[in-house]
Amino acid sequence: MNRQTGGGPLAVGYALLFFAFLFGPLIIMVITAFNSSSFPRVTPWECFTTEWFGVLFGNGRLMNGLLNSVVIGIGVVLIAVPIGLAGALALSELGPKLRAALYTVLITPILVPGVVLGISTIVFWGALGRSVGAGYDSMFFNGMFLTLIGQVTFIAAYAMLVFIARLQRFDPTLTEAALDLGATPGQAFVKILLPFLAPAIGSAAFLTLLASFENYNTTVFTIMADSTFTTALASKVRLGTDPSLSALAVIIIGITLIGAIVNEAWTRRAEALRSGCAARSAVYGNPALAVIVHPATVLVLLLGLVGYLAWSGTQHDAGVCKQQILDEKLARQEQLLEEQRQRIRDQKAAEEATGTVTKPASPSAFGGAFNGLAPSPAAPATPATPKAPSAFGGAFNNLAPKTD
Amino acid sequence: MTTKDIKLDHVSIRFGAFTAVDNAHLTIKGGEFFSFLGPSGCGKTTLLRCVSGFTEPSEGTVSIGGKDMRGVGPNKRPTALIFQNLALFPLMSVAENIAFPLEVRGVGRKERRKKADELLDMIALPGVGDKKVHELSGGQRQRVAIARALAVEPDILLLDEPLSALDLKLRHHMRTELRAIQQRVGLTFIYITHDQGEALTMSDRIAVMNAGVIEQIGDPETIYNKPKTAFVASFVGETNAISGKVTSQSDGIVSVQTPLGVLKGTAAGGRHYKAGDECFVFVRPEQLGLVGAPGAIQSMDNQLTVQAVKEEFEGNARHLFLNAQGQDLRLSRTNLGGVSDHLAGQAVQVGFAADQAIVLPHGSLAGA
C-alpha cells in the first residue's frame, strides 16, 4: 500500500468492508442452500443437506418456466441481434441529421417503462388479432409469442447500441479497399465487416439472452397464462420462500463462475497468442501446461468437478441427522413443558405455605410483555441450549396454564 | 506495355454547392508516372476516387482505354487504389491481405498462397506472409499495400499520398523504390501528393492543383522553372514573392515598381503586360546572391540593399533571412564547407539576374 495515497489499515479495512458488502449476501445464500432448516438461514445450523436442489428441480411450474425462458431467450437472440445489427448499419450510413432522428426513434423502447411496453404489446396484438377475427387460441393471444415480440422491441435496441459502439471503430475505407480490390459488396460485408463485428455479435447475443431471461416488467404482462422462469420465481417468492431458491442461487453462481474462469483462460490464451510471446512464456511454452490451461480443458475439468459434486450430493442422505434433530426438538419441548409445570406447582405450594395472595412472579424477566410477539409455532424449532427457562421469556407461556 | 490512356473530359465534382474539382481536362498516357500535386483540401483525393469509381463526376466523363467509365463500379475498373491510410485488413495475415483480390475472384487456396509469395519476393519482403499486419514496420506495410494492389493485375495504380505517414529517411528511400517498381511492372501510376519533392523526383508529368482547379500540367522541370501562375510559382519549391505594378515591358523583360524599387524580371510564357498591371516578381532563394561574394552571379540586373535578420544552417545549405521595407526575403547558399560570415544584423547588398526572376500576374499564393 502506498503511503502517499493515505493507505494503510484504513484502506484495507475499507476494502474488506466493501467486499463483505458485495459478496456477503451471496456467501450466506450459498450456505443456506445446504441447511436443512425449512427457512433459509445459517444459524441455527441443523443438518447438511442437498434436498433443496431436489425440491427446486421438483417444482414443475419453475421448471416449465425455465424451459419457456430458454425458448424465448433463444428466439429473442435470433431476432434482436440481426435487427440491432441492421439498425446500427443503417445509422452508420446516414447523414448526421437523419441519423440523430433515427437514433432517437430506435432508442425510445429502452426509455419507455417495461410495464408500458408489456401492456401496449398485448393491447396492440390483441386488437390486431380481433380485427382479423382470430380466436383466443391464435398466436395473437399466445403468451410465448407476445413475450417474444414484446421483449424484442426493446432488447433489439440494446443489441444496436453494442453494434454502434463497435462500428464507430470501423474504418470504412477497409470496405472501400475490398471493393476496389474486386470484391462484390456482399463479399466485402462477409469477409471484412462481419469478422470485425464478430466480437460484438458475441456480446450482443449474450447481452440479449440475459436481458430476455431476467426480464420481468414486460414479460409479466405479455406471458399471459404461461410463465417464464422469472415470473414463476416472482410468484413463488410472494408465497413465501424456502432454501430451494438458495439452491437456485448456488447453481447460477456456479454457472457464472465457470463462465468467468473459462473466459479468463480464453482471453489470456488469446492475448499470449496475439502478442506472439506464447512460445516463450513458461505456461504456454510448455506442451503439457499449454493443454491444461486451454479453455476447453478448463471447461471440461470444471464440468467434471460439478458433475462429481452433483453426484456425491445425490448420494448424501440427511435423513438420520434430521431425525436426530427432530427427536432433540421433541425432547427439548417435553423438557420445557415439564419445567413449566414444575414451576407452577412450586408456586402454588409456596402460596399455600405463606397464605398470602401475591401476584405470581413472572417466570421471565420481561414478564409477559412479549407474549404476543413471540413466533409461537416456529419457536420450538429453536434448539439453542437454554441457560435458564427464563431466557425464553414468556415464549412458552401460552403452552402453560394461564396464571393471571 | 499497356496502352490504356485515362481521359478526364471536363470533369467537375460537386458536393452540394461546393465544387471540389473544377473542370479537370487532361489525358494521362498509359505507362506514365503522373502526379497530382496540391495543398491539403484542394480536391486531389476526390479526383482520384472519381477515377477509381467511388465517386461519379457531376459533369464530364472519365474514360479508360477509350471506354466510358460511367456506371462501372470500383470492383469492375482496371484500377487499384492505394489508400492514404493503406487500408490493410487488420484481421488477416500479410499473405491473406495480398491474396484477397484472388480470393474474391475464386482462386484456390494453394494458388493464392503461391501468388502472394511471388509478390512478396517482388517487393523484397520474402517470408513475412504469415505475420500480422501490425507486426510490420511502416515501410513494410507500404510495400504490402502495393503488392496487394498489384495482385489485382490492374492497368492503373492509384496512390493517395502513400508516403505521408513515413519518416523522412524512409520517405526518400520509398521514392526511389516506387519509381523502380513502376518501371519494372510498366503500369500507369497516378500519384497524389502535397509534397513537391515527391512529385518532382518521381513523376513524368505533374498537374498542380489549387482549390479544385488544375493550374498547370507539365514535366517537373517546366513546373519548377516555368510556372504559369502565381500559385504554382509559390507552391512548387521555395521562392520570394515581391508584389508590385508593371511600369513597362521591352521584349521579354518587364520592369516592375515594387516597395524595393524598380525590379526587372522575365515575362513568363511570352506574356504581354500593360503599365499598371498588378503582378508578382518571383525570385528563388538560390537565385538571389550576395553582391561581391566569391562565385556570385555575374550579371546582377537588380541590386538591393537589405537588412540581414538571421542566418540558418541546414547542413547542405545556409539560409539568410533578409528584410527591406517590410518585405521578407530569403537567400540560400550551398554550404561549401566555409564558416559563417556572421551577416545577421548587418546591412548587405543582394542581387539577381532579370532572366532568373519571373513576373506573373497577381493571383493567390500558396500558404497565403
Ligand SMILES: Nc1ncnc2c1ncn2[C@@H]1O[C@H](COP(=O)(O)OP(=O)(O)O)[C@@H](O)[C@H]1O
Ligand atoms: N463526401 C464529401 N462531402 C462533402 N465534401 C467533401 C467530401 N469529400 C471531400 N469533400 C471536400 O472536398 C474538398 C477536397 O477534399 P479532398 O479531395 O479530400 O482533398 P485532398 O485530398 O486534396 O486533401 C475538401 O474541402 C473536402 O472537405
Ligand SMILES: [Mg+2]
Ligand atoms: Mg487527400
